[in-house]
Amino acid sequence: VPKGVKINLFASEEKFPELIKPVQMAWDTKGRLWVAAWRTYPERTPDDKVGDRIIILEDTDGDGKADKFTVFADHLNIPTSFTFANGGIVISQPPQFLFLKDTNGDDIADYSERVLGGFDSGDSHHSISAFTLGPGGELYMLEGTFFYTQVETPYGPVKNHNAAAYRFEPRTAKFEVFVSYGFANPWGMTFDRGGQRELFACEVGQNRWEEINIIVKGSNYGWNRLIN
Numbered sequence: 404v405p406k407g408v409k410i411n412l413f414a415s416e417e418k419f420p421e422l423i424k425p426v427q428m429a430w431d432t433k434g435r436l437w438v439a440a441w442r443t444y445p446e447r448t449p450d451d452k453v454g455d456r457i458i459i460l461e462d463t464d465g466d467g468k469a470d471k472f473t474v475f476a477d478h479l480n481i482p483t484s485f486t487f488a489n490g491g492i493v494i495s496q497p498p499q500f501l502f503l504k505d506t507n508g509d510d511i512a513d514y515s516e517r518v519l520g521g522f523d524s525g526d527s528h529h530s531i532s533a534f535t536l537g538p539g540g541e542l543y544m545l546e547g548t549f550f551y552t553q554v555e556t557p558y559g560p561v562k563n564h565n566a567a568a569y570r571f572e573p574r575t576a577k578f579e580v581f582v583s584y585g586f587a588n589p590w591g592m593t594f595d596r597g598g599q600r601e602l603f604a605c606e607v608g609q610n611r612w613e614e615i616n617i618i619v620k621g622s623n624y625g626w627n628r629l630i631n
Contacts, residue, residue, distance in 0.1 A: 409467075411467050411468065412468065413436065413460070413462070413467065413468060413469055414436070414460045414468070414469035414472075418469075419458075419460065419469065419472050421440060421456065421458050421472055421474065422438060422440055422458065422460070422472075423440055423441075423442055424440060424441040424442065424444040425438045425439065425440050425441075426439045426440070426441050426444070426482070426483065427439045427482075427483075427484055427485065427532075429485070429486065429487065431459075431487060433461075434461075434462070435459050435460065435461045436459070436460040436461075436469065437457060437458070437459050437460075437475070437485070437492070438457070438458050438459075438460060439455070439456075439457055439482045439483075439484070439485060439494075440455065440456045440457075440458055441455045441481065441482070442454070442455055442456065443455055443480075443481070444527075445527050445528065446481060446527045447480050447481060453478075454477060454478035454479050454480055455479040455480065455481060455482050456474055456475075456476060456477050456479060456482075457474075457475045457476040457479065457482060457485060457492070457494065457503075457512075458472055458473065458474050458475060459472065459473040459474075459475050459510060460472050461473070473510045473511065474511065475492075475503070475505070475510060475511060475512055476494070476503050476511075476512040479494070479496055480496050480497075481496065481497060481524075481527045481530065482494050482495060482496055483495045483496075483497070483527065483530050483531060483532040484531065484532040484533055484534040484544065485534060486534040486535070486536060486542070488502065488536075488542075488573065489502070489504070489573075490504055491503050491504030491505065491512070491514070492504075493518060493534065493542065495522075495530070495531045495532060495534065495544065497522045497523065497524035497527075497530040497531060498520055498521060498522045498523065498524045499517055499518070499519060499520035499521075499522065500518050500519055500520075500522070500531065500544075501515055501516065501517055501518060502514075502515070502516045502518050503515055519554050519555075519556070519571070519578060520554065520555065521552060521553045521554040521555055521560075522546070522550075522552050522554065523546070523550035523551050523552045525549070525550065526547070526549065526550075528547065528588075529546065529547030529548060529549060529550055529566075529588065530546065530547070530550070531544045531545065531546050531569070532544065532545055532546075532590075533545040533589070533590060533591050533592060535591075535592045535593065535594075537570075537594065538594060538598050540572075540573065540574070541570055541571065541572050541573075542570070542571045542572075542573065543568055543569065543570055543571075543581065543592050544568070544569050544571070545566075545567070545568050545569075545589040545590065545591070545592060545602075546563070546566060546567050546568075546569065546589075547566050547587065547588040547589065548565045548566045548587040548588060549565065550563075550564070550565065550566075551563075551564050552564075552567075554569075554578055556576065556577070556578045557576050558576075558577060558578075561578050561579060561580060563580050563583055565583065565587075566583060566586050566587055566588065566589055567580050567581070567582065567583035567589075568580075568581045568582045568583070568589060568592060568602060569581055582602070586602070586604040587604065587605070588604060588605040589602055589603065589604045589605075590603050590604065590605055591603040
């Protein structure tokens, strides 16, 4: 590692059994690590007596290691993605996504609101994920192939067959298919300093969409192409 940089183990399932099967993580403004932990990965079955969780891991003594955990939300069903919003988190739980918030300061969600519903939930590996906030406050989310999604919105239904990137405006509740073009399994989206979107897809081949650079990853080929 570079001079002055140190790597250490922040948290493990050995110390925190609640960290089982982590799928996504994000840091909040207090320096705490939030993790989506799937006890029922890859999918919940009818006889499962427990659900999945969002947990908070915290380093309270400043030694670079987590020494405290809190279960923010329990009994979830395949929380494929989450991001911070309006003092809480928005979280995907196909066929819907929810807004969860702690209103009394104990770091445990006590308010839940259904934001949108109608997302296909046939395969947890393809369902809506990779929540990404855009430069203008809009929320993007990705969905993989083989799905038939129909989301009801105040402006009418939004339908899509096979993979897509969706765009949601929290202030107006507008929801739309941002792009659905040729890729099978989009796994991530990011933005460069100019606001240009880059979408990462797990497949081999060329994909292109006006404002988007699509980086294509093949299982045996590494990062093989960047199309501007």
